[in-house]
Amino acid sequence: MNLNIDSIKEQTYDAIVIGSGITGGWASKELTEKGLRVLMLEKGHQLEHVSGYVNATKDPWQTKYNGRLTMAQKESHPKLARDYPYNEMTETYWMKDTDSLYKEDKRFDWYRPNIVGGKSIMWGGNPIG
Numbered sequence: 407m408n409l410n411i412d413s414i415k416e417q418t419y420d421a422i423v424i425g426s427g428i429t430g431g432w433a434s435k436e437l438t439e440k441g442l443r444v445l446m447l448e449k450g451h452q453l454e455h456v457s458g459y460v461n462a463t464k465d466p467w468q469t470k471y472n473g474r475l476t477m478a479q480k481e482s483h484p485k486l487a488r489d490y491p492y493n494e495m496t497e498t499y500w501m502k503d504t505d506s507l508y509k510e511d512k513r514f515d516w517y518r519p520n521i522v523g524g525k526s527i528m529w530g531g532n533p534i535g
């Protein structure tokens with residue numbers, strides 16, 4: 407259930423879980439099953455299961471840049487651009503590297519999602535195709 411911020415302020419919770427991936431999802435499941443009132447906070451945008459996977463069944467030639475990264479994408483996502491989960495079709499699933507507070511001294515592949523379900527929803531390959 408999505409709540410607006412005013413209704414959240416009027417509530418009290420036994421636990422607050424940050425993030426809706428496997429970790430947060432499982433923690434929330436365990437806590438709610440024990441009877442706790444749990445608030446889950448998620449920074450990413452909503453991604454509807456199946457209907458939200460708008461590019462999952464596309465072939466590269468059905469996209470503007472043939473599924474490849476543009477120069478702008480390489481500049482905004484210099485770490486993510488090193489790996490396959492980021493491409494023209496998955497643009498909306500990811501936070502920009504340039505918005506991350508993490509500064510990379512030596513290579514560390516910490517990719518930050520920007521969707522409900524996080525990287526966990528991508529793992530099954532559903533939204534990626």
Ligand SMILES: Cc1cc2nc3c(=O)[nH]c(=O)nc-3n(C[C@H](O)[C@H](O)[C@H](O)COP(=O)(O)OP(=O)(O)OC[C@H]3O[C@@H](n4cnc5c(N)ncnc54)[C@H](O)[C@@H]3O)c2cc1C
Nearest residue numbers: 425426427428429447448449450491523524525526528529
């Ligand atoms: C394409 C792909 C394939 C993969 N394949 C495998 C595999 O085969 N085997 C394997 O073991 N692992 C695989 N992984 C890795 C695996 O998916 C992740 O390690 C795992 O899903 C991480 O789960 P998590 O709950 O810790 O994080 P996530 O699922 O990423 O969830 C974190 C959530 O927290 C939210 N969040 C972050 N910061 C904040 C904040 N400040 N406030 C609110 N919300 C916040 C994010 O938006 C996100 O929704 C794959 C990953 C990808 C992308």
